[in-house]
Amino acid sequence: MTKRQTGSSPRARLTPATVVDAALRLLDDEGLEAVTTRAVADRLGVRMNTVLWHVKTKSRLLELMADAIAGTIAYDNLPGEAGERVRELMRRYRQSLLSHRDGAALVTGTYSAEPHTLRFADSLLASLAEHQSTAEASARALYALVYFTLGLTQEEQAMTDIDEARFREAVEAGPYPALRDSQAALANDTFPARFEDGIRRILGAT
Known part of the structure; x- marks a missing residue:
């Protein structure tokens, strides 16, 4: 046959x-x-x-890959309070990006209007609607949270010890007094700590 x-x-x-x-x-x-x-x-x-x-196409493949990454986000056992629910959703979003090599770079380069991606956006926006005063504020907070998390996580996944050493050397060698004075604080701040602080500042400022 x-x-x-x-x-x-x-x-x-x-x-x-x-x-x-x-x-x-x-x-x-x-x-x-x-x-x-x-x-x-x-x-x-x-x-x-x-x-x-x-x-x-390759672009379509990348969109489907990005949506598959979003498909690993769980929605069970979320906090009841809206602000804490937003924070937890963003933590789970960040973990989904970190679960794959270059996950943040992949997602950043796509515009995936697919079921898993849309479910996350819808869940996040629904939680923000309980936390913000207007629909416009909720939408802007969503963009700020997602863009911040993508950018931070992309840097986290790309950063190497060599990159950190080059940054320190460049600051020490150049006319950057503010960076030099803050270098210890910058170096000691971990990516998870930056993430938690950034989410808090975005939610507190909106």
């Missing part, structure tokens, strides 16, 4: 979900720059056109 007859063709065996799963494994192993439709096809042992049949 032929492959067509047995239904065992590569296209028939694959689904968008299996392609995305392979792409996420590639992301974790080699980083965002390595994620291409050809590389995903090689990992799956199929032709690139087979992958494209399921995800159409």
Whole structure:
């Protein structure tokens, strides 16, 4: 019997979900720059056109990957108080980004209007609506929280000891007195501490 007859063709065996799963494994192993439709096809042992049949373009693949990352966010056991619920949702969002290598860079580069992403945005906005005075304030707080978390987490995932050493050397060598005076505080502030402080400041300032 032929492959067509047995239904065992590569296209028939694959689904968008299996392609995305392979792409996420590639992301974790080699980083965002390595994620291409050809590389995903090689990992799956199929032709690139087979992958494209399921995800159409690389941009679409990245959107689906970003949504899959958002799909790891849990919504059980959230705090009852709106402000604390917002904080916990943002903590879970940050953890979803950190769960994959270059997760924040991937999500930052997409505009994923997909179910998991929209569910998170809807849950966050509903909580903010209980915490803010107007719909406009809630929307602006949502943007501030998400953009802050993406930027901070992207830096967290990209930062190396070499980068930190170069920063210290540049500050010491240049005319940056304010940075020099604050260098100890800047160096001792961890990314989790920066995250918690930033979320508090955004919610307190809106």
